[in-house]
Amino acid sequence: MALVIIDMQDGFDPEATEAESGVLALIKKAKARHEAIFLVTFAFNGRTLRSILAALKSYPLLFHVQKWEIDGGKNLSRSISRAWGRGFIEKFSKMRFCGVLTSQCVTHTLLSLCSRAESIERHDESTAIHKGTVMELVSSACKDDFDSEKFSLYLAKSYRSYFPRLKVA
Numbered sequence: 334m335a336l337v338i339i340d341m342q343d344g345f346d347p348e349a350t351e352a353e354s355g356v357l358a359l360i361k362k363a364k365a366r367h368e369a370i371f372l373v374t375f376a377f378n379g380r381t382l383r384s385i386l387a388a389l390k391s392y393p394l395l396f397h398v399q400k401w402e403i404d405g406g407k408n409l410s411r412s413i414s415r416a417w418g419r420g421f422i423e424k425f426s427k428m429r430f431c432g433v434l435t436s437q438c439v440t441h442t443l444l445s446l447c448s449r450a451e452s453i454e455r456h457d458e459s460t461a462i463h464k465g466t467v468m469e470l471v472s473s474a475c476k477d478d479f480d481s482e483k484f485s486l487y488l489a490k491s492y493r494s495y496f497p498r499l500k501v502a
Contacts, residue, residue, distance in 0.1 A: 335413075335425050335461075336363040337371045337446075339405065339432030339439045343379030348433040348476040353384060355474030356431050360388045363429075369422045371412060373398040373405045373432070373442065394421065403438050406445020410460070417461040424455070427467040429502070431474035435484050439475055443468060447496040469500040 336359055341349050363370050370392065374381060376399055389395050398405060398412045416422045430443045450462040457463060472485035489501040 334363075334366065334427045334429070335369040335371060335422070336360065337373060337409065337428055337430045337432075337442070338385065339373045339430065339442055340375050340378065340434070341372075341382050341385050341432050342374055343382065344375070345378065345433045348478065349382055352431065352433055352474055352476040353382060355471070357384060357388055359429065359431055359471060359474050360385070364388075364392060367394065369394045369396065369416065369425075371396045371398055371409060373400060373409055373438075375405075375438065376401045396421075400442075404441035404445050405438065406442045406449065409442060409446060410449050410462070413462055414460040417459075422461050424463065425461050425466050427469060428462070429469045429471050431471045433476050435470075435472075435475040435477040436479070437477075439470070440484075440488060443470060443499075444492065444496070447492070447499055450498070451496060465498065467498045467500055468496065469502050471502050473502070 398408050400408045447468050450466045453463045455463045472482045485501045
């Protein structure tokens with residue numbers, strides 16, 4: 334399994350601060366299970382929240398991903414492939430996504446990775462994601478300027494036929 338944290342930066346307040354406790358709880362669980370954690374940040378949008386950085390300090394399975402547009406899927410996919418190629422991670426059965434803003438960066442990155450995973454067979458040895466990887470949006474650790482939980486349910490319902498492994502928790 335892996336955790337993907339998206340845009341928990343000063344430039345996305347107050348939403349980042351509102352999602353903070355949910356994201357910190359996911360980090361604690363991921364570290365206890367020795368899961369890979371991918372910290373995706375939007376270039377030039379402030380620092381990652383101090384509490385998030387403190388929780389991730391010295392964690393050996395932390396991978397930093399920087400993006401320059403709303404969709405971080407391409408850069409995240411490259412980072413996953415590099416970590417896989419270097420032997421740092423194993424194939425993922427599940428990836429959990431959290432952060433801000435749910436309707437923009439989180440959704441675009443999640444759907445982009447879903448699309449990439451759907452085109453990769455399990456036996457493909459080029460990356461850790463594949464057609465069978467469950468992609469889960471953790472709505473309790475996501476925030477937007479409107480109701481993230483309702484949006485998450487809408488997202489799952491709208492895209493379920495395209496990405497049957499897309500889940501909402």
